Amino acid sequence: MTQGSPYDLLVVGGGINGAGIARDAAGRGLRVALVEQDDLAGHTSSSSTKLIHGGLRYLEYREFGLVRKALQERETLLRSAPxxxxxxxxxxxxxxxxxxxxxxxxxxxxxxxxxxxxxxxxxxxxxxxxxxxxxxxxxxxxxxxxxxxxxVDDARLVVLNAVDAAEHGAAVATRTRLVKAVRSGSEWDAELVGADGTPFTVRARALANAAGPWVGTLLHDALGRAAHHTxxxxxxxxxxxxxxxxxxxxxxxxxxxxxxxxxxxxxxxxxxxxxxxxxxxxxxxxxxxxxxxxxxxxxxxxxxxxxxxxxxxxxxxxxxxxxxxxxxGADNPSAVTRDYRLELDAREGEAPLLSVFGGKITTFRKLAEEAVDRLADALGRSAPAWTAGAPLPGGDIPGAQFERFATRFASEHPWLPAELARRYAHAYGTRAVRMLGEARSLAELGQPLVPGLFECELRYLHDTEWARCADDVLWRRSKLGLHLPADTLTEASASIDAWFAREPAAAPATLTPAQQH
Structure with a gap:
């Protein structure tokens, strides 16, 4: 049995809310673990209409507070990730x-x-x-x-929040499922199953349930608790x-x-x-x-x-x-609010549990900030909010002037085809240089697995962004799958999966178990 010190916060759910909470908490100095049962943004958070908006139609339902909050966040997000x-x-x-x-x-x-x-x-x-x-x-x-x-590129927004969380010290584990969590006094004992099927346990002083559509199921099945919201x-x-x-x-x-x-x-x-x-x-x-x-x-x-x-x-x-x-009273699904509620169970002497109900992608940063404010208070930690003025990875573009940046990036890498240079600038921002590494020619990017996708980028996506299979790459971290002829998609996916199987690169930091079974 290998003992490990407890995390301050275990976040369950690698959608936009979970990734945002993990990023905010890690940036405040909390020791954070984020677990996701599938891929980051594997479900709801990669299936939006891809808008950062106030929600013009919500005015008709008199949701003025929600619209105002979303409009305020719209400006903040445009500056953070141009x-x-x-x-x-x-x-x-x-x-x-x-x-x-x-x-x-x-x-x-x-x-x-x-x-x-x-x-x-x-x-x-x-x-x-x-x-x-x-x-x-x-x-x-x-x-x-x-x-x-x-x-917004919604799936990349999630991934970049997770990357920033990891760079602030968070441990991020995809394909890792929470089976059960029980309070043991002031800590949670969380039973997890890793990507390889191995069960293990981690301890955390607080738990955030950001499981999206599974928020109620997680509460009932894994935590054995009822919720005040649904x-x-x-x-x-x-x-x-x-x-x-x-x-x-x-x-x-x-x-x-x-x-x-x-x-x-x-x-x-x-x-x-x-x-x-x-x-x-x-x-x-x-x-x-x-x-x-x-x-x-x-x-x-x-x-x-x-x-x-x-x-x-x-x-x-x-x-x-x-x-x-x-x-x-909201019979029409279109009339159901897009606002959110945070439910905090923080009884004295017991480890806190925060559950997230509802929300929309535009207000994720504010939701995360409010969630960590409440969790930090419950944990007796004093740390100021910080994400409002902080760029996401690759978003530190002077004046948020993307076109100027993209033009400069293309001119500094004249050996890149114009279309590829622009895709790299959009996907990675200032991190595109880091993704390219020492490459100074197309040949140095490695073998092209599909048109426009070279080994260099695949290795970066594996090592830095938790990509583990073709779907992670072709449909979430990029939309290259949409551009491939339908009759070549199966073969292209197979070649990428084969690359992942034979070229295991160094993975990001994994969770520290409290018990290894």
Missing amino acids: HIIRPLRFVMPHMPNLRPAWLIRAGLFLYDHLARRELLAGSRGIVMRRHPAGAPLVDSIERGFVYSDGW VRLVKGSHIVTRRLFDHDHAYIFQNPDKRIIFAIPYEHEFTLIGTTDVEYHGDPARVSIDEDETRYLCESINRYFKRKISPADVCWTYSGVRPLLEEE
Whole structure:
């Protein structure tokens, strides 16, 4: 039996909230362990609409506090990671039969002024025939509105929070499942099963349940406790088609059922369309789009675009289960709040337990800050919040001027093809130089496993970002899988998996067990 000193905090769940909590806590000097049963961002946090936004439609449900909080965070996040988060202009065509123009103007005025705005342009009205965004739309749409929000590479946002947590001393273990945790006085004894199937135990002075859709299951099954809050599982599905328009604006479309649908420029060659809101009662790990959702999204788009699409035009789909905070009287899934609640069980003399219910990707940093404030207080630790002004790894770009940085990076690496240089700049920011290492030519990047993916990057993703298989690389840490011909995807995945199997690189720091069985 090997004894190890206890962690201050064990975080369960490697989605955006768990990674954010681990980062914040480690940066305050707490000894932190983060465990995730699958890959980082393996479920909900890589299946969003990929927006950093206040949530314009939430104003209609009078969620002014949530919108204001999200708008404040929008500015903070744009500064912290300009390589993976960027401003995006949205076009809302005016449909008089759905919402009157005065109501939209009033909502946009609030959206512009509920929080301080420095990086993004304000809203305005447009005449469609005079704006590039009008060309793809049906001729009956004459006017509209334009406003600003942000776009994010959601899976990379999670990974970069975990990387920062690790660089502040946290131990991060993926493919590691919490089986059971029991209080032993002022500590938790947590039974875990590692990636290789080996069981072991760690001790922690506090536990954070950030398991997303599994928050209630974890409380009941692994911790043997009841919760005062519950989550409502709502499936959100997206479809991806070949590019439906040539400009760089996104669209927000109003539907007759009062829902809204986004159409967003995606990965240069594609258009991302979503999302649905469907009550879900199955296993969150096995969620997928159904025919009705695909048809619904196609019909929603066809109300607005001249070019009609059908399910046959869909190149890729993804679905995620959003764990929304359950409220009385919210029968419509679209009306369920996107705010969050933190439930802290911190009885005197017993190890604290904090559970996270609900939330949205835009407010993850604030959620994490509030969570660690409460946990630090329960642990008797005094440490100031720090993440509001701290860049994420690769985000220390002067003035948050990404285009200037990308131009400089390309000029300093003229041997990189322009498209590859830009992808590296977007994915890794200032860390792209670290990823390239000593390479000074394409040949020195190693063997290309698939077009645009070299051994050098794979090794970095394994050693620094916990990538362990093809899906981790092709669909989460990048979207290279979307660009591969469908008939080559199986072979490409197999070659990457084979590389991981034969080239085990040095892994990041692992957990220190209290007991080794």
